[in-house]
């Protein structure tokens with residue numbers, strides 16, 4: 144008589160899970176990478192083709208991680224800004240460690256955490272020169 148064993152093996156399943164958990168530990172990384180077109184040198188961030196020449200060939204480069212907040216995006220409490228990086232590409236970032244009211248157009252920021260390994264969330268930036276406390280403004 145043929146028997147098909149469909150039960151799972153508890154021990155081996157547990158082993159597999161433990162190994163996966165160790166390997167999937169979130170990697171906190173403050174390195175922001177961008178693309179440079181192989182043909183015309185135009186810089187880009189997460190594009191599938193070059194906006195200048197249409198090429199799909201990019202090299203990956205590491206950003207120095209500093210830039211300027213140029214435009215607020217979305218609602219004020221979210222504190223998300225388009226940041227013009229010094230290398231010439233723009234990234235939507237979330238400003239951390241500062242009240243939204245303290246961030247202004249032209250503020251220098253630096254990257255404190257780039258995106259998670261699976262691309263979740265926005266890169267986090269903070270002000271390079273934090274604004275003085277609110278009570279000193281008036």
Ligand SMILES: [Zn+2]
Pocket residue numbers: 180181182183184185193194195196197198
């Ligand atoms: Zn190009």
